[in-house]
Amino acid sequence: MFLAVLLALATSGLLILARIILGQTTYDRILATNSLGTIIVLAISVHGYFIGRPEFVDIAIVYALINFIGTIAVLSLFDNGTLGDKFGDKKE
């Protein structure tokens, strides 16, 4: 059963990969990358149970976290051109 789920996840991952490569706009690509991260989180958890090591869920949680923060960072960079404040505008 786990194998079937893993194969389904691999298929959807490949489809999302196609969207990342073909994607028309940058935002399509960012959204697809985020979705691929979600697929990988699911795949890590299922794979952990598949080979009998449920500790892999920890790694999946970390992956989800980094995925979330990474997406926010990339979007913020695209929107603002900087990750921090507008330090240069102010005289301190």
Next chain:
Amino acid sequence: MKNNDNENLETQENPILRISAKILFTPIILFGLYVQFHGDFGPGGGFQAGVIIASAFILYSLIFGLRKGHELLPPKFNFFLLVMGAFIYGFVGLTTVLMGEPYLSYNVLGSTKQSGQHIGILLVEFGVGLTVSNVMIALFNAFAGFNFKKIKK
């Protein structure tokens, strides 16, 4: 809601991001501590825990601004902790040397071999975690606080 003095960027005023960052901040640090102190039994250890704890602070700086991040963890304190982590690592190693064993041989630290190993690994991993998390935060601060306008002039 927009500040007139334009201190915040547009992304940093998004209520969804602000509230999700507030909700996530504590659980991330808790999970980092779990990875830190549970590293002997599951996947984890000082390096991974350091990165996870740093990611909480990076998320905070990303969403509430670098200034608020500096208020939360002042750069001087950041550098102090960075050095302290390496110091703890070296100190544990030198303690075993002073007790007449090679560098970082944990066996002599406790009353039995096992407890010595346990204490040594816990202390060394704590130092590693402290250093890694603070190096990550310092790197983020250095890159995010980069002033592009000064370069252009």
